[in-house]
Amino acid sequence: MTDATWLDLVLPLLAATALLLVPGVVATAALRVGLVARVAFAGVSGVVSIGVAGVLAALVGLPFAPWQPLLPAAVILGVSMLLRRRRPRTDLLPRERVRWWWLVAVGIASTAVVVLVAFAHVPGPDRISQTYDNVFHLSAIAHILQTGDGSSLALRTMIETTRTFSYYPAAWHDLVALTVQLSGAPIPVAVNAAWVAVCAVAWIPGAAWLAQLVARSSDGGIVALIAMPLAACSGAMPFALLGWGSLYPTFVATAALPVAVGIPFAAWIHRRDRPRDAGTIIALVLAFGTACAAVALGQPRVLATLAVILVPFFGAVAAVAFLRAWRAGGRSRRRAVVAVATGSGVLVAAVVVGFLYAVVRLGLFSRPLESRLGGGQARATQSVADGLIQVLTQTWLTGIGTATAPALLVAVATAVGLFALARTPGSRWIVVSFLALAVLFALAAGSDAVVTKLLTALWYKDRYRLSSGLPVLGVALATVGILFLARLIGRRAVRWRPAIAAVLAVATTATAVLALGATSAATGFVFRLPSVHAGDAVVSRTEAAFFARSSGIIPAGERVLGDPWDGSALSAVFGGREPVFAHVNGQFDADRLVLAYNLDEIGSNPAVCRALDALRVRFVLYDPHQLDGGDPSGNHFPAVHRAVDHGLFERVSRAGDTVLYRIDQCGPLAAR
Template sequence: MSWWAAAPAVAAAVGMLLLPGAIVVLPLRMGLVARAAVSSLTSIALIGFAGVVFALGGIGFAAWQPFVLALAAGGLVAVIDRRRTRLAVPAEQSRWRWILLTWAVTAVLIGVVAFSGVASPDRVSQTYDNVFHMSAIAAILDGADASSLTLRTLIETAQVTGFYPAGWHSLVVSVVQLSGVVPTVAANAAWLAVAVAVWVPGAAWLAQVILRQFEPGLVAVVSIPLAAAFGSMPYSLLSWGTLYPTFLATSLLPAAVAVPILAGRALGGAQGLRRWRVLVLGSSAIVGTVSALTFAQPRVLVSLALLLSPLLIGAVVGLLRASLRAGGAARRRAIWSIASGGGVLALAAAAGFAYLVLGLGLFDRPLDQRLGGPQAAATQSVAEGIWQGLAQAWPTGVGGVVAAPAVLLAGFVLVGIGAALRSRGVRWVVVSYVAVVVLFALAAGSDDVVSKVLTALWYKDRYRLSSVAPVLGVTLAALGILMAGRRLQRRARWAERRGVLLPVAATWLVTSTAVVTLVLTGATGSIATVFHLPPARAQTEIVSQAQIDFMARLGDVVPADQRVLGDPWDGSAWTQLFGDREPVFPHVNGQWDAARLTLAYGLDTIETDPAVCAALDELRVRYVLYNPHEFAGGDPAGNHFPAPHRAVEAGLFTEVAADGESALYRIDQCGPLPGEG
């Protein structure tokens, strides 16, 4: 399948990301970039709420459902606002054509970096986390609900409820429904659509919000291409993980940072009845922002708090100082605010500490023994991590590959940091950016207790942290380019005559060199590695093409109402994805019910233990799928499915289909399933 054939799927994904939210924000006055950023943020919230609301009514997820909620929410916004409130930067005046052209070229660049090494859009990321994500998408398409309140029950099978954010999975399902493509194509189309329609306008809008000293249209034209230039976002979360929900939430993060900033500004400048309207709209926008991140990946809320903390702390300190200097009633209110705020913080800290101790067992084992695993182990020095952050030479997560430094991009980020430190009201951006880079360096370069505590909320995962840096990195790079252009125009007559051409030309020089660097030295090759599909006999991959073809024929043998048993580490977790038959184990890790545990550890005792047949009857299983390999070479700590291997290798079952690589076996010892005899 060619990538051009995936264009309808990409268009469907872009439509789902922009149109439901656009209905809601239609009454509000805002520019093109702001409207796109806020629409995508709102759409994810609507998709998440639709999954929950309609599941409660017993209705399976469908692409039309977010639009129903959008009409209701849009009506409320129209009633409250009546076109009197502006919660966004001014419109980009006459530059919208240049913005659209810049946006289109940037989309092509992102596609080249991400997928030029991937032969076909139907390839699947063969990574640990994606075993669950693709299984969840297949389950929703096959009738399971898309509620974030129950999605985790797919791998916690003894539970009735279990929260897992379903925003990404519901988006991919809607793409399948609208375009008719297979889920693997839909997932790749959705990734590209999120990068282009969520991450890019969000990063540009945040730059507009922060860089108020420059014309918004010029800021947009400069910052849009820069959103494609950083290796750590959007590309690293495609090659590492693959962390699709975290990628979706991080793509929303720039707009999520911009919303409370603008809400605070609008509230500070409003009076009378208009202040009430601003308060309602601003509060609703913040609630919607938090909801969107929650349905995408709530862990990213911690990143939002990290990025906004310097700004909020500075604002609170400034207000308190002004009140204390004013004296009288204002001074008394300030003292009361300090006391009450300190009390609230103390209670919150106490509650958080109690949760760590009682809920997470903080003292059950030493801190230095926590946060193990490949994502947490230090593989370099802290100094190397700092250098990578300064040089924009980010690790890709595959085979120790680190992209070569993006010299021009790194230089303009540093220029932007210098300019921000001299600009009142922008210094917090530097503090936040430096904090992210330092935390990344600690996660990648240190295994001591302090580093684990500081990075625990990101699982001590360097890639989750590095992906946050470009949220403000785009703004800093844009500031560096714009300030350099302004200074050059002041000093040279030839530069003054060229107006906006200098910063735009500099932007494309920076972006193109960074993109070439990523294609030749880092991101593209690493993404191609995780999307590699061997024609036959997978070794470290989850599946081969031959295995996919074999699973596609499962329906010829296995009845539609039966599950297929197998070791998920050999690819059988994806029988529903490729063969339309539900697997007993849809992920390589989970908290399984008693019947599944019986099969995982005792299937080979089927001829002596009646509990095995009882478990097979309960789960409606009479077939075992087997392929002699283990994804990623196996994991001794995670391979909890020994019995299917032992049973097949002992010759206990009847082979009914084989292709020389995979084999399907029928279980005859238990007779027909109840109700089929």
């Protein structure tokens, strides 16, 4: 493992940005929108194009390649052109009257703030998040690169080895794999580049576009200049998801949420202002489907966050429409009653289907509810009141359990924004949605009651997943709060200089709180790289470098055996040799189970050699440490340790604690 400098991030960052923007711009070419919306829509559409391309390439037998996302993008463009009755007559938003280069410059500066906060304590871009979830994510990227299969329909077969199809959302892993192919960067560098690129072209412009919609009475360009720095300095998104997990798929899906939330709102605004412009509404309906697909291809469970945010909006729109039709009487009233009855029936049917799925598929009643969702991510560690105070003061939990200092200026701006929108007809639903997410977060973090588990089950009762949804609306709220205060200063006319000065003060103090406090320190700890002894991390520097050198000993096409809890699961990431166990958890086939539980019987049990031959294994990677102290549910790979402790294999090479052993008892592997 070599030491990379942060300059080595530039080329893969450009590659990841191009992979998102180029197909995204093609897919959204039919929409007539401002610059901020153009970038946000393109970033989200790029996620969809990449995820869909991975599925389609696998179905037709093509190895996954960087040019393929252009095909789904062209299809999206073609469909949008066919569905529109005519070209939309006007922009969806007030014109962005500031110079375009100001928007670009502030967007780049905001991205730089994200990089500063996230990686202030990380020496180089080749570091990995040393966390449980990231073992799977890194192995999945290596699996795509080795097999050429980037399909979400089969990604989970990497750890469910008895199945041909097993869904796991692959958009994140596909983006990183294509970044590796396009830039030639190592997987760890490509991971960090892709993370920054998603922040730059999806999260930051998406949050700014939603703020433009919410503050639609103000100039869209100025609103974006205020909102983009605020999106870059929220502790709950994107930083908490980087330190906890690390939850890269959830991060991608959450980055797409502002666009997914904003599109129905934009359609409602546009329909109200220009009821005859059907072309724009049809284009927005297609765009909403694309945004939902981006969320689903990132992490489908984030659709639950989208639902919590949009249910109050759709409820408010439906209530207004029903009351208008009721007052009109006659046929309009009858249609309204039928629509309410139909909608109620669909809602009841959805609840019944969801309940049956929970009973039949998830085994809702197979064990008591109170015994579920009790793992580390779900266990309450504070009170519900503490969670509400954290939302009120913009104090956010980090991935290692510490909390940031309060971002008081952001808190004030958000509170003022809540007050302003509560007084604004057509925008009160935002207040309801934000408060609903706040309550769910506080419950997940502060209560282990059965009702809490039911309410937060779709998020695994994970406070980090729930808290990451709050900035989706929080950025717009803080932006509105700053504009509201600027209007007070200007006596109903917004004075831009005070507004810009205010956002600079808010963003600077919030960034300092994160960078000098718990957020940067937490990510620095998660991305630590022990020198020789890995301790409770996944791998050490010595171990990762040893994996790379071992590829010169282990023949290509052979797998390597090891306990995945000791870092051997990453042998493909650092050494290009596929591990027998690519993750610390999974549902493995009979041959793998024989090696996990009976490897030490190699001299007396013929099934061991048969399994080694079937999986093409003749080498064992071994390191005495275990990630986070080992599997809390028990040791599921005991025979690997017993075989090494009994000295059954020939030692070939060693570096620090890590040893490569050769298995001689079964003879050489047959040639393919």
